[in-house]
Amino acid sequence: MTDARRPIWKNLYIQVLIAVALGVLVGWLWPKFGASLKPLGDAFIKLVKMIITPVIFLTVVTGIAGMRDLGAFGRIAAKALGYFIAVSTLALAVGLLVGNIFQPGAGLNVDPATLDTSKVATYVTEAKETTVTGFVLNMIPDTMFSALTSGEILQALLISILFGIALAMLGDRGDRLLETLRTITAVVFRVVRILMYAAPVGAFGAMAFTIGQYGIGTLANLAELVLTFYATALGFVLIVLGLVSRAAGFSIFSLIRYIKDELLIVLGTSSSESAMPLLMEKLEAAGVPKPIVGLVVPAGYSFNLDGTNIYMSLAALFIAQATNTHLTFGQEMLLMAVAILSSKGAAGVTGSGFIVLAATLSVVPAIPVAGMALILGVDRFMSECRSLTNFIGNAVATIVVGRWEGEVDLEKVRRVLANEGEPTDAESDRLQLQP
Numbered sequence: 033m034t035d036a037r038r039p040i041w042k043n044l045y046i047q048v049l050i051a052v053a054l055g056v057l058v059g060w061l062w063p064k065f066g067a068s069l070k071p072l073g074d075a076f077i078k079l080v081k082m083i084i085t086p087v088i089f090l091t092v093v094t095g096i097a098g099m100r101d102l103g104a105f106g107r108i109a110a111k112a113l114g115y116f117i118a119v120s121t122l123a124l125a126v127g128l129l130v131g132n133i134f135q136p137g138a139g140l141n142v143d144p145a146t147l148d149t150s151k152v153a154t155y156v157t158e159a160k161e162t163t164v165t166g167f168v169l170n171m172i173p174d175t176m177f178s179a180l181t182s183g184e185i186l187q188a189l190l191i192s193i194l195f196g197i198a199l200a201m202l203g204d205r206g207d208r209l210l211e212t213l214r215t216i217t218a219v220v221f222r223v224v225r226i227l228m229y230a231a232p233v234g235a236f237g238a239m240a241f242t243i244g245q246y247g248i249g250t251l252a253n254l255a256e257l258v259l260t261f262y263a264t265a266l267g268f269v270l271i272v273l274g275l276v277s278r279a280a281g282f283s284i285f286s287l288i289r290y291i292k293d294e295l296l297i298v299l300g301t302s303s304s305e306s307a308m309p310l311l312m313e314k315l316e317a318a319g320v321p322k323p324i325v326g327l328v329v330p331a332g333y334s335f336n337l338d339g340t341n342i343y344m345s346l347a348a349l350f351i352a353q354a355t356n357t358h359l360t361f362g363q364e365m366l367l368m369a370v371a372i373l374s375s376k377g378a379a380g381v382t383g384s385g386f387i388v389l390a391a392t393l394s395v396v397p398a399i400p401v402a403g404m405a406l407i408l409g410v411d412r413f414m415s416e417c418r419s420l421t422n423f424i425g426n427a428v429a430t431i432v433v434g435r436w437e438g439e440v441d442l443e444k445v446r447r448v449l450a451n452e453g454e455p456t457d458a459e460s461d462r463l464q465l466q467p
Contacts, residue, residue: 051232059243066244072237095323096196127345137353144400235300286449332426339421351403
């Protein structure tokens with residue numbers, strides 16, 4: 033566990049919190065300078081993305097090969113996919129319900145013909161190129177090795193699963209390679225810890241850019257939409273995911289406290305991928321088996337986007353209400369059906385939340401796509417909430433799937449979450465070397 037005598041300023045949580053606050057201050061007081069700090073955030077995200085593929089490959093391969101029971105692996109995948117579909121659909125439904133009740137866009141009376149759509153044209157073009165078929169084909173890499181260099185999470189996951197299954201089928205002959213991969217895994221996770229020293233710098237640069245580029249004043253124009261989205265996402269996490277967590281035997285509040293460092297990194301960088309390796313490490317430390325962590329977390333980044341789904345349904349209804357476009361119940365159900373598919377089709381794409389929205393609106397012609405120009409200015413501010421909700425959702429999903437498999441020691445999970453435990457460096461190394 034973390035040494036209680038260590039100075040508070042050495043905790044990553046405190047460092048990132050201070051960095052985020054300073055970023056907001058710099059972006060507010062010196063907007064141009066703040067906007068120029070974007071490379072700091074971009075560089076940190078690139079550093080983390082650099083290590084994500086090795087983390088996925090090593091975790092999945094050593095997990096599957098160490099498990100040896102391929103039937104169990106298939107069962108885990110089926111349960112995870114079923115959970116993703118159920119909870120993601122519920123997130124869309126919650127967004128539609130809240131949008132219809134509170135109607136954040138009502139009364140704006142915007143004429144779509146008067147909107148400047150030039151800034152959203154790129155997103156619309158990318159959305160048209162993003163299809164479910166294209167998504168499925170994009171899961172297959174050009175070569176086995178390109179999957180490990182392209183940065184595509186699902187390509188890396190596919191190759192990792194195939195390699196892990198093949199290694200498991202070798203039986204005893206693959207033991208030497210398996211032990212070598214476990215040692216490399218320990219090294220890679222030590223690299224992750226080294227990279228996290230740059231997290232405060234990255235969070236500072238990303239937050240300074242957001243405030244400097246878009247300005248806090250931008251929020252005032254569409255405050256009702258932003259506040260509705262944040263409140264809905266918070267309610268979804270505390271109520272829906274809270275009930276799911278409670279049914280699985282643990283507290284959502286304890287889980288949030290346990291991953292608070294990672295949540296602050298996600299908040300600062302507006303990217304849930306920036307904390308993926310740390311999340312995987314912490315979930316293993318809490319007692320979730322490596323095969324489950326290695327499969328559910330990476331897959332969840334494409335299939336379990338609770339925050340993105342809430343955003344899509346709320347934003348679509350906001351645009352319809354703001355442009356006085358009446359939607360029938362059938363059209364809203366069509367919107368939800370299309371969103372379920374399009375949210376998977378644009379997974380892993382930079383700015384995916386906005387692109388997914390464009391893809392959804394292009395299939396539901398009743399809502400003017402031009403209305404996206406209304407929310408472009410505040411999309412960055414909602415991106416943080418999308419990422420945070422997605423991140424918490426994937427943490428919950430991993431523990432729940434582990435519980436369904438009967439592979440998680442509930443008492444250990446409760447103990448680790450309650451104590452906000454974090455493995456020491458030595459414990460982390462031992463953790464990565466375990467089967």
